[in-house]
Structure formats: structure tokens, C-alpha cells
Amino acid sequence: MSSARAKHSFSRLPLPPSSEVSQHNLTLIDPSLPSRENPHTAQRRSQTFPKAGHWARVTPLPIAFPYRLPRADTNKGETQVGIEEWLRDWDVYEDDGGMKADGVEARLSEKRARLEPELIGLSSTCIEDDLPHLDIGNALAYTGQSKGDEQPEQLDAAAQEMVDCVSGKKVLVGQVDGKEYGPWSSRYAGHQFGVWAGQLGDGRATSILETKTSDGKRQEIQLKGSGRTPFSRSADGLAVLRSGVREFLCAEAMAALGIPTSRALSLCTFPLHQLQVVRENGPEPSSVLARVAPTFLRIGSFEVLNPPEEARHMQFFMLGMAGGGHGEDDSLKRDWEGLRTLGEWVAGPAGLALGLKEDEAWAKKLVMEVATRNAKMVAAWQVYGFCHGVINTDNVSVLGITIDYGPYAFMDVYDPFHICNHSDHEGRYDYRKQPTMIMYAINSLVNSLAEVIGCEELALNGKAILPGWADGVDEKTLEEWGRFGADSGKEVERSVMRTFKAEHKRLYLQRFGLRTEKEDDLPNIVDGFLNILAMHELDFHASFRVLSAFQPTMVPDSSSSDQNKKEALEDFLDRMADCIPKKSTDQKKSEVKQSMRPWLKTYAKRILDEEKQWQTAVGLDKDWQEYRCGEMRKVNPRFVLRQWLLEETIKKLEEGEGLERRRVLAHILKMATDPFKAYGGELLQSDELDAQQREERRLCGFGAKEMLGFQCSCSS
Structure with missing residues (x-):
């Protein structure tokens, strides 16, 4: 097997060099916090850090919180176990003699050995796209996704690891280039x-590994x-099964x-006798989702x-309410060096890969790219x-990827004012x-980097800031840099709107099967x-799928008496009228058809304007209209995660x-x-239809009317 196609077990996935390892380039919040050799309760105690930094050491620990320590049997002369000792027993790993070479090892403690995780879902598409070098053993067959009929009852060694x-x-845990390496939270x-909500951080997420594929793609798990x-x-850091299922399916x-x-x-997930997660409606099954992104x-x-100015105003207000006796909150102090370190990391090859020249200013380019x-x-x-559902600034990625799936939804009936979050x-x-x-x-990102942008432009003439760039700089100069940097937000906003409008139009024209752009499209x-769609409360997704079957020849001209054309058009309009998922009557269907007719004439003419482009694309010996409809079906989904x-x-x-739920999840x-x-059997x-087709048709349907526009809460 060539090195380009080599497969590695999970603990043997190749790590990036130290120069591209996040915890070797970003600042550990507090080195006194527990390390692998000192796993005390500080990592389990919620806290606002007064010191600067980007990340904290923490090991995954899927057990119920608040922790329940075993009672001591005084009749046997036992003494009560303390929380420190109890947690240390969870995190003391077998064979913990230290790494002898670079790499990581999968360590286990006696208490961890009792955990019985169950794999209920695995994405082959994620593995193919992002982790092609991962050896998953028989895991696909175990989850019912292999091509053969055999579905093993047990995982093999690679899958189990x-x-x-x-x-x-x-x-x-292990080391990279001789430096300690292990799980972390940001x-x-x-x-x-x-x-402004202050410090948040990865409250229920722990990054466990960074890896790099043979083609240079970097991924964080x-x-x-x-x-x-x-x-x-005040949370437990755990997740309920419904939450895990929603993100697992929607991300893919x-x-x-x-x-x-x-x-x-x-x-x-874990067996109910081993781990239950308590939420507002009582105990629920647990889930641990493994998700992947470059960062x-x-x-x-x-x-x-x-932090923004409002954070300091809020602090002064709270101090006043409390009588001013608690002192300044150190967590709100500005960390200029941390800002530089993070910015260089995000702008560099392990993040946005901006391709900057040596010493070139990065702050404004970073903002523009994000x-x-x-x-x-x-x-x-x-x-x-x-x-x-929750586009808070802590849920917006620097890479421009969708993250943190909570109360999301794919809209059913087209409604520009649709709210998917019950808490909004x-x-x-x-x-x-x-x-x-x-x-x-x-704009929040612009404000966070405003002083850096100002310094690089005003003081350094387009050069990048250096270590200690803000040391000894007076407040007046910082304010000047900040104002200059904040003003660049206007340029950023114009760029965002241009980019959004262009991409919005491009993607929509693709869904309408149009190859060129016109000003009045x-x-x-x-x-x-x-x-x-909005006027008649038509389903957004089904309407586009029906539209994928439209051909301009269905619309007869004023002199045409072609009965076949009329019947084809009526059949198409009937299908479009069936896209009313709520209460539908003959009158409502008739209104849909009447509204659609004039628009279809405009649409048909627009398609015919492109006839030459389509014929050139597919060749004159093919039916370009059928080809166009086929291309539309490639971008207008039949199945939607409703x-x-x-x-x-x-x-x-x-x-x-067991097997039953693995099959259910694999099918969806x-x-x-x-x-x-x-x-x-769409048409x-x-x-x-056979039994399988009937079930697939049901899964592609609107579902119960009371579920239309169903809203989830933030706890989902």
C-alpha cells in the first residue's frame, strides 16, 4: 500500500509538526492547571480566568455532574474519599510511564475501563472527505453501511479503538516534537x-486530536x-441523545x-444504567458527537x-450595584499579545492560509477573508x-463554516419571517x-482587531505587528489606532454585501437552471x-424540486392549440399546487395555478434565451431541455432533513x-x-411503488401538519 493511501488506527493518526499544532502556538491559560501528571479538580471547576490565554487542559470525562462520590463504610474502617482523589482515580492512566517517542497513545484508567460506549452512527462521507487515512476497521459494517448483507455484532480492534x-x-496523550500534547478546550x-455575555468557552466540547492527511489537509477532531x-x-458538559442526533445528521x-x-x-451513547443526562424534562439518554473541522x-x-467597551461599562455598573468593593474583573483586561498570537495563527497555514509575505500586515486581510x-x-x-437559530458571535467560525448546530431548521413553508428557535x-x-x-x-471581529489594524496601517506602514507591539503605548495612541481600525468596518461591510449578493444570486440561478446572469433575474x-411561495404558503423545498421538471415547451404561445402542451402544463401546475403542506382546498390550488401561469411565461422565455448556451454545453445531438432539468435535480434536493x-x-x-437503532440512523x-x-419513485x-419506495416517499414528505414550522429550544 502506498504511503498516500496508508491507513492508520485512531491513536496512530499522523500529527502535524509542532509549528502547526494549536496548543504549541497558542497560549495555555494557566500552566498551573492540571496536566497529564497532575489531573486535579481545577479542570472540572467552572471558572473565569483572570490570566491571559487561549486554551486549557482538560480530559474528556463523560460521567454525570454533580459528581456523586461513594460513601465510606465506617464499619469497615473506611474514610471518605475526597473529590481530588476520586477524580485522580478517573484520570490516572494505565502504563502511564511517559511517551518514549513522538505521537499519542490511547490511555485508560481502571474506572474508565468500566465505561461501555456504544457506536450508533458513523459517517462514511466525513471519513472519505476529511479523514481518508483513518482505519475504521469493520465500523461501517457494524453500523449497517457496508455493501454486503453481513452486519457483525462486535467491533474489530481498529473500530473498537x-x-x-x-x-x-x-x-x-503524548508529545509532538518533544512537547507535551493532550486534549484541550478553548x-x-x-x-x-x-x-455581551463575557467569557464562555468550550463548555461541553473537548478537542482530542489534530491530524494531517497525505495531501496536507489539516483537521481537528x-x-x-x-x-x-x-x-x-453551571452546566454538566454532557449532551442528550436528541442533541447529538440533530448535529450528526445535519452537518452531513x-x-x-x-x-x-x-x-x-x-x-x-452510553447505557442508561451508566449515564443519564438530566434536563428540564428529566433524565435522557446521552450522546458524544465526534465532529471535524480544520479549526x-x-x-x-x-x-x-x-472585550468591547460595553463589557467595561457593564462591569462598572455591576461594581456600583455591589458597592464597588469587589475590584476590577481581570478577565476583562485586554490581552494584546494574545490577540497577536491568535491572529498570526488564524492568518497562517494552519488557519486561513492567507499566503502573506514576510512581515506583511495581516489584521485587515484576516477580517476581509473571514x-x-x-x-x-x-x-x-x-x-x-x-x-x-443562534447566530451569536461565539457561534460564528473564523473559517466561514456552519458550526454549533442547536435549534436549527430547514424551513418548510416559505416564510421570510420564520423563527426556528423557540427561545428567540x-x-x-x-x-x-x-x-x-x-x-x-x-463587525464584532473588526472591533476586536481594530487597534491591530490601526497599528499596522498607521504606525507600521503595512508591516505586521511584532511581539510587545503595545507595550508602553499610551491610551491616547491606542484609541487613535482603534478608531482607525473600526472605520475599516465600513469597507468590510460593503465587501460582505457585495459577496453575499453575488453568491446569493449565483446559487439561486443554479437552482433555477440558468447558466447566465441578467440584471433583472x-x-x-x-x-x-x-x-x-410566500403568498400561497407553498413548501420551499418541494416547489423547487417540482420546478426541476419544468420545460419551456410546456407553455403554449397565444396561437398554439397543441393539446399535449396544455396537458403537460396542467399536469405540472397540479404538481406545483400539491406543494401546499397545510390545509389545501380546490380553491387554494386553483389560486396557486393562476398565480404561477404568468410567472412561468417569464421563466420560459428566460430559459429559451439560453438555448444556444445549453446546446453548446450538451451537444446538438442531445435534448438540452432534459439535460437542463437533470442539472436542476442535482441542486434541488428531493430529501430534506425536516x-x-x-x-x-x-x-x-x-x-x-443495538442493531435496530444503528440501522435507523444509517438509513436517514x-x-x-x-x-x-x-x-x-418520484414520478x-x-x-x-414497492415497500421501500413507499417508505422513501414518506420520508420525503411534509409530515404531520402540526410539525410544520416546529421550533426547537437552545437546549436542543
Whole structure:
């Protein structure tokens, strides 16, 4: 086997060189916090760090919190075990003699050995795209995704090691270039629903490994729901099964639609007798999701290092309310060196890879690149009806990828004002406002880097800042740099809007099967169609899929009496009228058809304007109209991850077990990662379908009417 195609077990995945390892280039928050040799409770205690830094050491620990220590049997002369000793027993690893060479090892303690993680989901598409060098053994067959009929009852050695690592049972520790390496959580802050929330951080996420493929692609593997971190605040750091299922399926569905996103590698759970997660409705099954991205740094990672002015105003207010006796909050102090270190890391080859020349200023280019990427991402959200639900600045990636799937939804009935988050009472993050909210987040990044931008432009004439760049600089100069940098936000905003509009139009024209752009395409084609959907409450996704069968020859001209054309058009209009998912009557269907007719004439003429381009693309010996419809079906999904479907799948997984639930999840994942396929005998009559086609057609349907527009809460 060639090195380019070599497979590695999980603990033997190749690590990047130290120069590209995040914890060797970013600042450890507090070196006195526990290390592998000193695993004390500080890493389990929520805290606001008064010292500067980017990350903290923490090992995954998927056990219930608050911790329940065993009672001592005084009759046997036992003494009560302290929390320090109890946690140390969890985190003392077998064969912990230290690494003898570079790399990591999967370590286990006696208590961890009792954990019994169960693999219920694995994404082959994530592995193919991002981790092709990972040896997963028989895991695909175990989860019901192999081509053969055999489904083993046990995992082989490679698959079991992967499950032990991605569930948090085993801990990967070691060294890179002689420097200590192990799991970590990141510190960040953010604006939540427009209000400064202070330090947040990875409250239920622990990154366990960075790896690099043979073609140079860098990926970070992070566990969500693997237990307490120093940033968990009052939470337990765990995740319920419904939360894990939603992100596992949606991350892969988004990737299949071509929308920038973090990826989902695997989903594990633990037996109920071993771990239950308590939420507002009582105990629920647990989940640990392994997700993958080049980095999980976000805009809030910059904000925590240079908090906005409102943070200090809020602090002064709180001090006044408390009588002014508590002193200044050191966590709100600006960390100029941390800002420089983080910016250089994000701008460099391990992040955005801006390709800067030596000593070239990076701050403004970084902001522009983050803005451009996020503008393209949110354009794709809008074009595919995806609602994120919580676009807080701590949930916006510096890479412009969708992260942190909580109360998301793919909109059913087209409604520009749709709110998918039950907790969003004022509609701050409704569908139509998503581009504005991304711009709000980008402005927060501009403000965080304003002094750096100003220094590089005003004081350094386009050169990059150096270590100690702000040492001894007076407040007046810092304010001058900050004002200059903040003013660049206007240029950034114009760039975001240009990028968003261009990508928004490009993607929509693709969905309409148009190869060229015209100035009036948005009002005449795109908005004209969307207005009809909104007016008659048509389903967003089904309407586009039906439109993929439209041919301009269906529209007869005024002199035509071709009966076949008329019948074809009526059949098409009937199908479009069937896209009303709510209460439908003959009158409503008739109104849809009447509204659609004039728009179809405009659309048909626009398609025919492109006839030569299509004929050139496919050749004169082919039917260019059929080819065009085929191209539209490649970008207009038949299968959509609707809310009713997610709720049904979650219920089956919560109530099922073993092989049964692995098969359920594998089937939905397969459809989600191949959404454009003509599932359920798309154009066949119901009486022509076999059992599998009937089930697929149901899964592609609208679901129960009471589930239309179903809203999730932030705890989802």
C-alpha cells in the first residue's frame, strides 16, 4: 500500500509538526492547571480566568455532574474519599510511564475501563472527505453501511479503538516534537442575542486530536458532550441523545448540499444504567458527537482578548450595584499579545492560509477573508432555506463554516419571517435577518482587531505587528489606532454585501437552471417565484424540486392549440399546487395555478434565451431541455432533513437499541448525504411503488401538519 493511501488506527493518526499544532502556538491559560501528571479538580471547576490565554487542559470525562462520590463504610474502617482523589482515580492512566517517542497513545484508567460506549452512527462521507487515512476497521459494517448483507455484532480492534477514543472512554496523550500534547478546550467570549455575555468557552466540547492527511489537509477532531470543562459554568458538559442526533445528521446533510460546515464523524451513547443526562424534562439518554473541522476557533475567540467597551461599562455598573468593593474583573483586561498570537495563527497555514509575505500586515486581510467566507456561507443558508437559530458571535467560525448546530431548521413553508428557535422571542435570528446577523458578528471581529489594524496601517506602514507591539503605548495612541481600525468596518461591510449578493444570486440561478446572469433575474425570476411561495404558503423545498421538471415547451404561445402542451402544463401546475403542506382546498390550488401561469411565461422565455448556451454545453445531438432539468435535480434536493423527520428518528433511537437503532440512523444518514436522488419513485403512481419506495416517499414528505414550522429550544 502506498504511503498516500496508508491507513492508520485512531491513536496512530499522523500529527502535524509542532509549528502547526494549536496548543504549541497558542497560549495555555494557566500552566498551573492540571496536566497529564497532575489531573486535579481545577479542570472540572467552572471558572473565569483572570490570566491571559487561549486554551486549557482538560480530559474528556463523560460521567454525570454533580459528581456523586461513594460513601465510606465506617464499619469497615473506611474514610471518605475526597473529590481530588476520586477524580485522580478517573484520570490516572494505565502504563502511564511517559511517551518514549513522538505521537499519542490511547490511555485508560481502571474506572474508565468500566465505561461501555456504544457506536450508533458513523459517517462514511466525513471519513472519505476529511479523514481518508483513518482505519475504521469493520465500523461501517457494524453500523449497517457496508455493501454486503453481513452486519457483525462486535467491533474489530481498529473500530473498537476508534469508539473508545471518540466516546471519551480513552484519553489520547503524548508529545509532538518533544512537547507535551493532550486534549484541550478553548476559551472565547461573545455577544448572545446582542448582549455581551463575557467569557464562555468550550463548555461541553473537548478537542482530542489534530491530524494531517497525505495531501496536507489539516483537521481537528472534537468531542461534543464529553463532560465538564473549565468553561462549563453551571452546566454538566454532557449532551442528550436528541442533541447529538440533530448535529450528526445535519452537518452531513449540509455538506451534501454544498454548504460550508463542520463535519460529523461519529455518534456514541452510553447505557442508561451508566449515564443519564438530566434536563428540564428529566433524565435522557446521552450522546458524544465526534465532529471535524480544520479549526473550531470563532469570532468570540478574538472578543475575549479585547472585550468591547460595553463589557467595561457593564462591569462598572455591576461594581456600583455591589458597592464597588469587589475590584476590577481581570478577565476583562485586554490581552494584546494574545490577540497577536491568535491572529498570526488564524492568518497562517494552519488557519486561513492567507499566503502573506514576510512581515506583511495581516489584521485587515484576516477580517476581509473571514467576512468573505461567512458571507458566502450565509448566502447558501438563505438559498437552501436553512435557519441556524443562534447566530451569536461565539457561534460564528473564523473559517466561514456552519458550526454549533442547536435549534436549527430547514424551513418548510416559505416564510421570510420564520423563527426556528423557540427561545428567540423577538425574532432576532429569523430567516430574513441572518445576513444582517452575520454582519453584526463580522463587525464584532473588526472591533476586536481594530487597534491591530490601526497599528499596522498607521504606525507600521503595512508591516505586521511584532511581539510587545503595545507595550508602553499610551491610551491616547491606542484609541487613535482603534478608531482607525473600526472605520475599516465600513469597507468590510460593503465587501460582505457585495459577496453575499453575488453568491446569493449565483446559487439561486443554479437552482433555477440558468447558466447566465441578467440584471433583472432577481426581481423577475427569483423574487417572482418566492413571492408566489410566500403568498400561497407553498413548501420551499418541494416547489423547487417540482420546478426541476419544468420545460419551456410546456407553455403554449397565444396561437398554439397543441393539446399535449396544455396537458403537460396542467399536469405540472397540479404538481406545483400539491406543494401546499397545510390545509389545501380546490380553491387554494386553483389560486396557486393562476398565480404561477404568468410567472412561468417569464421563466420560459428566460430559459429559451439560453438555448444556444445549453446546446453548446450538451451537444446538438442531445435534448438540452432534459439535460437542463437533470442539472436542476442535482441542486434541488428531493430529501430534506425536516423537523418531523428528526423528531421521529430521535424517538426511534431513544426507544430502540443495538442493531435496530444503528440501522435507523444509517438509513436517514444515507438519504441525507445523497439528497438529490429520486427517492420513492418520484414520478410514479402510488400503486406502482414497492415497500421501500413507499417508505422513501414518506420520508420525503411534509409530515404531520402540526410539525410544520416546529421550533426547537437552545437546549436542543
